[in-house]
Each structure stands twice: as structure tokens, then as C-alpha cells.
Amino acid sequence: MNDIDLANERALRARRSVVDMAAGEVGCHLGGSMSVLDILVAAYAVAAARPGTEVVLSKGHAAAALYAVLHQIGVIEEDPAPRYGLAGEPYTGHPGPKVPGVRFPTGSLGHGAAYAAGWALSRRLLGEPGGAIAVVGDGELQEGLIWETLQVVQAKRISGLTLVVDVNGGQNDGYVSDISPLTDLPARFAAFGFEVVETDGHDIEKLMDALVPGERPRVVLAATVKAKGVPAAEGRASSHYVKITPARARQWKAAMV
């Protein structure tokens, strides 16, 4: 099995795990977890090949996808799905540093991008290799802290930072285009000095190519589908947070190929 096939296999298994979490006691943020999942698989694959590279899931509500992917790549040994959201377990609805492989607490939107910028800057100051891949949501771009951070990244030329935007078009209360549309994102990021790459956010091979850092800070605008992999929910804003029955979970998983 080559690297891409392995990554796709991991993504499929992780998707099934997210469905299991949606069928757990508390449900989960299914839509955004499924949209970002391939991005996370690609990001960790790129980071594994580049020592000193930190992956930060800034859209922390997609914790289910993060735990599932970290389990698939062996960072979390136990299966997090039956433990998600339960008392005494570290697998909270937004990730924190008690979870293996998680360095920063995220979920309050915008902070992860800034932590990642700090980490990337640390590589330069320490004279060590690596950088940071921050994964943000498109709705998250409504946070002022994101743009404050971009300003600092541009001013201080933090070239080791790659920002991946999971452009799934949805947010908690509906569609981004209805609530606070994000016009002309490529031009906005270009104006902050970022190299802009647009790609299919569910093509892991293309994502892995896009995530290899360059000379300038980079943004990867990854076009994704909310709830990708669950046809009954794909593209629907209502998939943002989902709690399903175990029978429905079996149905959804069986349909995944």
C-alpha cells in the first residue's frame, strides 16, 4: 500500500469512528468533523515527514475528527470513540492538552491560528527545523483574532506557517453565505502576503502537495463538503451537530466505501 492509499484508508476508518462518536451519549460536531477529516490526515502525514512541524486544529469543535485521526496514526492508543464526551475521559467536545498529541487548547475560535504562528516563529528563533499547520474553519474567519494574527505573520515574515481553511460553507446557525459572507478570500489572503493555494479538500494527495511549506506563509483554501461521507447529511447546515442512534450509525458506516 502506498502512502496515499494508506492515508485514504486511515481517513475511511476515522470517518467511521466519527460516526460512532455521533452515536454516543452526547453526539458530536459531525458536519465540520467530516469536512476537515481529510485535511487532518494530510496535515499529520506532512508533519510526520518534517520534524518540528506542529499541527493545530484551530476549529476545535471538530475534535471528533482530530481524535479519530490521532487514533488512526497511533498517537492516541486507545479507541477514543466509546470514550468521547464521557466523565473521566480527556476527549472533550473541544480538544485540550490532556489528549495525547494535542499541545494547545482550541475551540474558542481564532486562537489556534495564533498559537501556530507562535510555534512557527519559535522555529526561527531557536534555529530549528519545522513550522506549523493551522487548520481553521471558513466560519472561523469571522473572528477578528484571525486577521490580527495574519497582520503579525506578515509583519514578522513568519514563513513557517501554513493556514488551511476548511471551506465547507457552514457554521453553527446556518450557511456562511447567509450569516456573514466571506468575499474574495484569495485576494484577502494575498493582501496579507500569503501564497494562496486552492485545492480539493477531500483529495488527500493534492492536500499533501499543497501543505509542504514554501518560502512565504501559505494559505490553502480547501473546498470541502460538510458531513462528507454521509450522503444523507452532506452539505446540510443542520449536520453541524448531530446525535444519532446506533442503528443509524451502522447504516451510515456500512454505506461508506
Added chain:
Amino acid sequence: MLSGRDAYKDELTALAAGDERIICLEADLGGPKHPFAEKHPGRFLNLGIAEGAAVDIAVGLASAGLRPFLSTFAAFGTWRAAESVKLGLGYLGAPVVLVCPYGGVSGGWFGPTHHSLEDLAVARSLPGLRIAVPCGEAETREVIRAAAAADRPCYVRLARNETYDAPFAPAGHGEVGWVTPAGDGTTTCLVSVGEKPAQLCGRAAEQDPRLAHAHLCWVDDESLALAAGELAAGARRLVVVEEHREAGGVAAALALLLPQHEVRAVNAGPSWPSEGGGHDDILTALGLTVPAVLAAAVPAPRTSQGGIT
């Protein structure tokens, strides 16, 4: 003699010569010709007017093993960046040192946007932070050294440009700074927090020699728990004088720590001082005066019902 603000810059510049991990971050309020920038340009970054991002970026640096010191005015470092401080320095416990001049009303005529009478409430609400309000050059230097040596998050509140000759040994580890020692446990002890309160208490104690005077530099709960025992052993009544609101202040904390003692508060009260003037003028407008300290130090006469008038 240097102000606390300048002592911070000077001390950190000296410390960085022996500690490669130290990084100096500013958010456009460090002033020109910053000594750290001149001595260690590769480790000095003015991140611009971006306090929230600055705290988060400092957290990222700290998590990578560096020791960032980030400075901006107290009102912005605590309130503008409050959530970043909560998550990064509180929840995560990243060893970032947030050094904030313009504490209290040292900003004077700059007005309420630049006053900070609520910063300690923010910092003190976050478990794990060490919090210092040093008085004068020597104590500021001691606090910066202690902060650099500890792998812990820390908030340091400074004032503006005035200099202070502090009449007590600098506190590096939470000691009580005794200006006038308390006696046999029956006396009234003034407890000052910060530079101007230390001055007010000093003048009050000159006028009433029966009053003891203790200065507190470290005011996080961990430090106050240690100080409370020492204060309680020497005095029956404590009069806490602080340039801060009542909520989240030191008097309230000591009252909870010492339920058998009488703890009184002289603080900034509830008003928003929105007229010009210097630091002392604003303090007077707030009622932080020597007569107010003396009034609080005198036991109130009891009514026939046993209450306090």
C-alpha cells in the same frame, strides 16, 4: 533610580545575556530605543497593536521552550487579551510573563481607557498565575528575576514613570515586606499593595505610630495564603490599601483567608475618574488618601445593637 517600567527593561536585558530562552515582545508600547532591542535585536519583536494575537503567539513560543516576556499597558494586557490570558496562561499554564505598566490610575490624564483598576481581578481569577505588584526599582528587578527563573505563567503590574524609594527588602518569593513590624497580635496593620498605596500607608503610619505597615508584592492566592499567616500572627486588624476595585482585590481575598480577623479595605471604589490630572490627583478623586487610610484604621464605634456605624 529607575521607574519600575524602566527597571523591567534593564533587568530583562541583563538576564537575557545569560539565558538564550528569553524573548522580549512588545505591542507598540515599549517606546523607542528599547534597551533589549539594542542589546539583543534577534530576540526582540514589536508585534504591533495586536494584544490578543501577541499573547497567543507568546504562548506558542513558550510551548516550544522559549521564555517570552510580553509587555503592554495593564488595561490591554488583561482585558483586551483576557481570553488569550485565560486559555494560554491559565488553562494551558504556558510560562509567559506578562509585564504591564500603567497599572491602576498611573495613566492619570490619559483617562479611563488607560486606567486599570480591574486587572488584578482578571489575573487573580485564573488559577496558576503568579501575580506581582512590585514597588520601586529593586523590587521590580527581583520580581523579573524570579519570573525568569520560574517555569510558570506570571502577571507583573507596574505603574508609569515615577520612581519610588521602597523602605523594605524586595520580595522575590512571596514574603511580607515589613515596613513597620506588627506587634503582639493586637495591633492594626496597614497592608499596602503597589507603589502609591505604600506611600499612603507610610504617611499614615508616620501620623499614627501605633500602626504597623506591611507591604505585599505577590498577590496571587498561593502567595496570599502564605502571607496571611504571617500577617495574622502580628495583627488583629488589617487595613488593606490597594489601587484597585473591591472585586477581585487583595482585601477580599485576605478576608476569606482570615475569617477570625477584621479586614478593612481602602480601594478605588466604584467611580470612573474621567477628569485630567496626574496620578496623585486621580487617586485623590477616588478617595485613596492618607485621611481615608487613617479613618479605616480607627475602629468604628459600636452601636447599642452591636453593629458598626
